[in-house]
Amino acid sequence: MSDTAPAIELKxxxxxxxxxxxxxxxxxxxxxxxxxxxxGENGAGKSTLMSILYGFYKADRGEIFVKGQKTEIPxxxxxxxxxxxxxxxxxxxxxxxxxLENVILGAEDGGxxxxxxxxxxxxxxxxxxxxxLSVDPDMPVESLSVGHQQRVEILKALYxxxxxxxxxxxxxxxxxxxxxxxxxxxxxxxxxxxTIILITHKLREIMEVTDTVSVMRRGEMTxxxxxxxxxPQELAExxxxxxxxxxxxxxxxxxxxxxxxxxxxxxxDADGVERLRGISLDLRAGEILGIAGVAGNGQSELLxxxxxxxxxEGEVLLNxxxxxxxxxxxDGRARRAAxxxxxxxxxxxxxxxxxxxxxxxxxxxxxxxxxxxxxxxMNNAAIRAEAAGKMERFDVRPPDPNLAAKSFSGGNQxxxxxxxxxxxxxxxxxxxxxxxxxxxxxxxxxxQEIVRLRDxxxxxxxxxxxxxxxxxxxxxxxxxxxxxxxxxxxxxxxDQRELGLLMAGVTEDPGGDAxxxxxxxxxxxxxxxxxx
Amino acid sequence: xxRMPAWADxxxxxxxxxxxxxLLSALVILAIGENPVEAFNLMxxxxxxxxxxxxxxxxxxxxxxxTGLAVSVAFHAKLFNIGGEGQAxxxxxxxxxxCLYIPWPHWSLALVGAALGAAAFGALWALIPAYLQAKRGSxxxxxxxxxxxxxxxxxxxxxxxxxxxxxxxxPASPVFPxxxxxxxxxxxFATEAVPLFRGAxxxxxxxVAILACLLVWLLIWRxxxxxxxxxxxxxxxxxxxxxISPVKIVVVAMLISGGLAGLMAVNTAMGEAERLxxxxxxxxxxxxxxxxxxGRNHPIGVFLAAILFGFLYQGGAELAxxxxxPRELIVVIQALVxxxxxxxxxxxxxxxxxxxxxxxxxxx
Numbered sequence: 001m002s003d004t005a006p007a008i009e010l011k012x013x014x015x016x017x018x019x020x021x022x023x024x025x026x027x028x029x030x031x032x033x034x035x036x037x038x039x040g041e042n043g044a045g046k047s048t049l050m051s052i053l054y055g056f057y058k059a060d061r062g063e064i065f066v067k068g069q070k071t072e073i074p075x076x077x078x079x080x081x082x083x084x085x086x087x088x089x090x091x092x093x094x095x096x097x098x099x100l101e102n103v104i105l106g107a108e109d110g111g112x113x114x115x116x117x118x119x120x121x122x123x124x125x126x127x128x129x130x131x132x133l134s135v136d137p138d139m140p141v142e143s144l145s146v147g148h149q150q151r152v153e154i155l156k157a158l159y160x161x162x163x164x165x166x167x168x169x170x171x172x173x174x175x176x177x178x179x180x181x182x183x184x185x186x187x188x189x190x191x192x193x194x195t196i197i198l199i200t201h202k203l204r205e206i207m208e209v210t211d212t213v214s215v216m217r218r219g220e221m222t223x224x225x226x227x228x229x230x231x232p233q234e235l236a237e238x239x240x241x242x243x244x245x246x247x248x249x250x251x252x253x254x255x256x257x258x259x260x261x262x263x264x265x266x267x268x269d270a271d272g273v274e275r276l277r278g279i280s281l282d283l284r285a286g287e288i289l290g291i292a293g294v295a296g297n298g299q300s301e302l303l304x305x306x307x308x309x310x311x312x313e314g315e316v317l318l319n320x321x322x323x324x325x326x327x328x329x330x331d332g333r334a335r336r337a338a339x340x341x342x343x344x345x346x347x348x349x350x351x352x353x354x355x356x357x358x359x360x361x362x363x364x365x366x367x368x369x370x371x372x373x374x375x376x377x378m379n380n381a382a383i384r385a386e387a388a389g390k391m392e393r394f395d396v397r398p399p400d401p402n403l404a405a406k407s408f409s410g411g412n413q414x415x416x417x418x419x420x421x422x423x424x425x426x427x428x429x430x431x432x433x434x435x436x437x438x439x440x441x442x443x444x445x446x447x448q449e450i451v452r453l454r455d456x457x458x459x460x461x462x463x464x465x466x467x468x469x470x471x472x473x474x475x476x477x478x479x480x481x482x483x484x485x486x487x488x489x490x491x492x493x494x495d496q497r498e499l500g501l502l503m504a505g506v507t508e509d510p511g512g513d514a515x516x517x518x519x520x521x522x523x524x525x526x527x528x529x530x531x532x
Numbered sequence: 533x534x535r536m537p538a539w540a541d542x543x544x545x546x547x548x549x550x551x552x553x554x555l556l557s558a559l560v561i562l563a564i565g566e567n568p569v570e571a572f573n574l575m576x577x578x579x580x581x582x583x584x585x586x587x588x589x590x591x592x593x594x595x596x597x598x599t600g601l602a603v604s605v606a607f608h609a610k611l612f613n614i615g616g617e618g619q620a621x622x623x624x625x626x627x628x629x630x631c632l633y634i635p636w637p638h639w640s641l642a643l644v645g646a647a648l649g650a651a652a653f654g655a656l657w658a659l660i661p662a663y664l665q666a667k668r669g670s671x672x673x674x675x676x677x678x679x680x681x682x683x684x685x686x687x688x689x690x691x692x693x694x695x696x697x698x699x700x701x702x703p704a705s706p707v708f709p710x711x712x713x714x715x716x717x718x719x720x721f722a723t724e725a726v727p728l729f730r731g732a733x734x735x736x737x738x739x740v741a742i743l744a745c746l747l748v749w750l751l752i753w754r755x756x757x758x759x760x761x762x763x764x765x766x767x768x769x770x771x772x773x774x775x776i777s778p779v780k781i782v783v784v785a786m787l788i789s790g791g792l793a794g795l796m797a798v799n800t801a802m803g804e805a806e807r808l809x810x811x812x813x814x815x816x817x818x819x820x821x822x823x824x825x826x827g828r829n830h831p832i833g834v835f836l837a838a839i840l841f842g843f844l845y846q847g848g849a850e851l852a853x854x855x856x857x858p859r860e861l862i863v864v865i866q867a868l869v870x871x872x873x874x875x876x877x878x879x880x881x882x883x884x885x886x887x888x889x890x891x892x893x894x895x896x
Contacts, residue, residue: 309773333775342773350773353766360759365774367759377754 005068007032007164007195008053008084013062015048022048024219026062030164030212035186035196037206037227040216041239041439042410046199049216050166054086055079066164085157089169091149095142099135099152100124103159120159127158131188145522146296147178154185164195171205175294176467176500177518183209203232204468215239240440250451253475255287259459260306260340260428265314265325267301275301276312277483283428288450288460290474290491292467294503298483299463300345303432306461307342308335309350318428336365341421343414345432345463351417352405359387359401362420394419395445411442418446422453429453432463447473467496481505482525536885542833544888546826549872549880550840556872557865566857578850579843587717587732588849592816593842594734594799595620597741599820600838601748602793604829606672608752609785610765615661615676616793617817618683619654623794625690626653627801628808631708632695642712646802647740647795654794655787657683662786666779672786680817691810705808714803735803741838744792745831751788752831761785793817819866825874837873844869 006029015023022045030036040046051057053064055073064071066082073079079086093102100120109116121137128134133151141149150170157165167186171179186196186209198210206213207227214224215238223238237243260283267276275298283289293299305312311326318338324330332342342365344350352361363372363383372379387401394415396408405413414434421429434450435443450473454460464470470477471491479486479502486502501507501514505525510517536544558568579585599616606613613619626649636642661675688703695705714736717729752758764771764781771778800812819841826840827833848862872880 307773308775331775331777332773336775344773346769349767349769351770353763353770355766356763364763364770367756367774373756377750378756378759380754 005032006030006065007067008197009065009068010049010053011063011065013049013052013059013064015045015052015057015059021219023052023059026216026219026221028214028221028224030195030197032067032195033190033193034211035190035198035209037198037200037210037213038216039200039203039206039213039235039239041201041441042437043218043439044216044239045219046216047168048219050086050168050197050199053079054084054166080160080162083162084164084166085154085160085162086166087150087153087157087168087170089172091153093141093149093152096140098138098140099144099155100137102141102152103137103156105156107160123159124155127155130192131158131185133158133185143526145178145526146173146294147175147181147522150174150182151185163193164197165189166197166199168199169201170198171200171202172465173295175504175518176496177504177514178294179205181515202468203235206235207232217241236440242441248447248451248472250473251455253287253454255284255475256457257285258282259285259319260461261315261317262306263315263317265302265305265312265316267298267305267310267312269301275483276305278314279480279483279485281478281485283459283461285427285459286454286457287475288454288462288473290470290477291461291463291480292470292477292499292503293463293465293480295465297480297503299465299480300432301483302480303342303345303430303461303463306335307340307344307430308332309342309344332365333368336424336426339427341424341426341429343417343421343429343431343434345436347410347413347417352413354406355404357402357404358391358396358408358416359384361405361416362387362390362401364420366420366424390419390423391416393423394449409439410437411439411446414438414446415442418449422449426458428459428461430461430463433465434462435464435466435469467499470499471496479503481521482528536881536888540888541881542828544884545877545881546837546873548884549826549877550869552880553865553868553872556868560861560864560868561857564857564861566855571851571855571857574850574854575843575847578854579846583717583728584730584732585846585850587729587734588846589734589839589842590717590738591732591734591799591804591842592845593838594738594741594803595796595813595816596819596823596838596841597745597835598796598799599793599816600823600827600834601744601820601831602789602791603820603824604827604831604834605748605752605761605792606785606789607824607829608758608765609761609781611662611665611782611785611789612673613658613676613786613789613793614673614818614821615658615679615790616796616820617813617815618676618680619657619790619793620796620800620813620817621680621683621687622657623650623654624797624801624808624812625687626650626794627797628695628705628708631712631802632705636709636711639712639714643714643736643740643798643802646712647798650794650797651791652794654797655791657794658786658790659783662783662790665786666782684811687808688810691808695808703810704805707807708802712802713806714798716803733804735799737799737803740795740798742835744795745835748792749831757784793820822870822874825870825877840869841866 008030010026010028013023013026026049038046048057052059055075055078064073071082100117103124104116104120124137133155135148135151141152170182174182189196200206210227212224213227215222215235217239262279262281265276265279268274279302291299301310304310308331311330313325316323316325348354353364372383384401391399391401396412396415434446450460462473474491476488477491478488479499481503482505486505486507504518505521506517561568561571579589602616603613627646630646630649631642634645657679661672661679664670664675665672691703691705696703697706717732717734722728760776760781763776764778768778796816801808805812823834823837823841826837844866851857851862852859
């Protein structure tokens with residue numbers, strides 16, 4: 001009997017935060033030795049559900065069964081004791097500890113470290129051979145690539161004898177090749193009888209690796225289906241509750257003259273690390289230039305230097321006139337005045353003042369505009385009235401300009417930022433991660449707005465870590481790796497595999513041995529970073 | 533998590549904090565064998581029931597309004613200016629120099645001149661910590677508190693070696709010329725028939741303080757500068773994204789803050805003592821922190837909290853005068869109020885919020 005008992009069974013789980021019903025009567029059975037995907041938009045309740053399973057929240061109602069046994073999980077200790085391990089989206093590692101030290105952290109066997117360390121060394125060796133999870137146990141975590149850090153997280157869970165692993169959006173920070181490698185590890189784990197719950201919003205991953213998939217929408221479990229018996233279109237509809245366009249409808253670009261010319265742009269960050277190592281590109285009116293790359297390879301810095309958030313060196317010409325890259329006249333205010341709009345990658349940290357009302361946010365960065373001054377004071381009434389119009393045009397819900405930015409959902413916050421930047425009619429629009437943390441319905445709208453702006457003859461520089469988004473929107477694609485542009489491709493003439501290799505710094509086709517080439521390139525990057 | 537409406541947060545929480553502080557104070561008074569009810573009556577009687585009592589209460593409140601506003605303005609930029617004490621001390625120097633060395637024809641002109649001088653000196657004293665914070669990252673809490681000591685030493689030196697008239701034992705400046713004496717409430721409101729505010733130090737500066745409340749409100753919520761100050765206070769990264777210079781805003785906010793703290797000296801030096809004495813600030817710079825905390829950094833809240841602390845100061849003085857309750861106990865009571873309204877804010881808010889929401893749910 002015990003063989004057929006589900007590894008995890010949730011019955012009637014409900015959880016409310018105030019008036020918000022985050023999980024509504026959720027029941028789910030995860031069979032042992034399978035990879036079970038949970039997919040849903042942001043705010044659908046996936047993370048809440050997993051937090052209940054891992055003991056961070058207590059469900060208002062409902063029962064949890066682990067391997068057929070009814071189990072109370074009041075805290076994460078209890079979850080670990082029940083054999084549940086969690087790999088968080090944001091790693092919980094001590095950066096200057098070695099891999100080994102991180103693995104035993106919180107699971108030491110006694111007051112002295114030595115015995116636990118040597119025991120862990122043995123276990124780690126066995127685990128890495130069994131599952132292909134190779135990491136050097138004596139490397140400090142800070143010198144590991146993101147993909148390797150993630151392996152450490154998985155090892156941590158396995159060391160604590162987890163046989164049920166929850167992975168929360170594990171591929172967000174990985175190159176496609178690293179993601180492939182992760183999926184291979186997950187395959188191995190499944191083959192050894194481990195149970196894996198994979199939380200993601202990427203349809204492709206669900207289709208690639210899972211056996212079963214559960215779809216969540218607005219706190220409810222709308223369907224659980226065998227992956228082999230469904231398709232991405234159906235899953236997307238289940239997620240959103242209506243038909244959605246997975247492609248962006250756009251006519252071919254009509255690029256004109258170059259508006260923004262970047263020549264040999266460099267940037268050294270506060271720690272002395274060179275983040276931009278000689279970037280040159282031309283951005284033309286009426287086109288979308290997509291910058292692909294794994295997070296942390298200089299795309300953010302490129303956007304921020306151009307937007308006036310950081311200082312840089314090199315030459316940037318806007319309509320033929322040089323832009324100052326440091327000192328006075330190089331800040332965001334000057335860039336806006338020159339006609340460069342900027343939708344930052346992190347709307348909550350940069351694009352918006354979260355406690356400010358929506359109307360206050362609709363002039364943020366443009367608050368020096370003489371049109372909204374009333375003598376010495378700001379003309380708040382006029383700003384508010386104009387904000388209402390902008391919010392209506394960009395379908396911000398609820399369309400109430402007096403609400404604080406923090407009380408809007410991620411997608412609607414992003415629409416407020418876009419409304420502010422687009423309505424100013426800039427010559428050049430810099431856009432970073434336009435749809436990060438945005439639900440599918442809003443993604444469709446945001447993509448259409450970006451294309452509409454392009455068709456008005458504006459020049460658009462798009463940075464995104466979502467390859468699908470890069471493919472859907474870009475008229476040209478440039479790939480960044482380690483502060484440099486590895487190459488430029490037309491979206492019609494390239495594919496995910498080629499871009500994936502470029503994103504890992506591999507410029508020549510390695511043939512069959514792609515993984516080895518990627519590992520070699522990433523190692524070289526680490527060594528360069530360590531040498532500095 | 534569901535929240536209380538703003539009015540409940542602004543009114544109920546401080547009210548309950550006050551009640552708790554009063555309750556604990558009552559226990560302390562009981563413990564030393566005095567009658568808390570009688571003590572409370574005495575405080576109210578002495579501070580609020582007679583016009584002279586009000587004259588004192590409002591005099592203290594004037595100080596606290598200025599220092600409270602000073603702390604709030606800096607706090608909107610997320611700067612914790614605990615140097616109000618030193619800025620007010622140096623502001624006093626500005627008042628003294630302007631009153632002593634410029635022959636003013638009338639008090640009203642002298643008031644404007646002295647206010648400008650006090651604000652300029654106070655601002656100047658805040659400028660150095662502000663610059664160090666903005667450019668060098670030296671923590672403003674550390675530098676402003678150290679500048680309090682430097683200000684005290686500076687004033688000491690100036691009074692003893694430069695301003696003190698020859699032969700005078702008291703380390704104080706000469707008395708300001710009569711043309712600079714500000715009208716007290718008694719001068720303004722008392723008549724032969726109705727003697728009001730007799731002998732109380734409350735003076736016209738109180739109205740300057742009210743004006744300051746209004747101007748600070750306009751500055752913070754209606755001007756571009758206030759918009760930028762608050763933006764920086766909420767998120768430095770967002771401010772930089774918008775092209776707001778953190779260095780500039782930090783310096784400007786601290787200048788305004790220091791200027792407001794400096795203005796307090798108009799009340800103490802020009803309005804009350806009519807000369808510059810040592811330690812005229814009497815801790816008002818620090819009370820300003822509690823006032824700002826309790827007043828939620830809003831001018832109306834600061835005004836009300838300043839009146840409350842004015843009452844505690846004056847009521848406390850009455851207690852010390854008429855009962856065996858030692859002066860130190862007054863400090864204990866004030867400390868309890870600060871503790872409950874400032875530091876333990878959340879302790880009161882969270883249970884209150886739960887009760888409030890449960891009550892509302894029941895009615896709904």
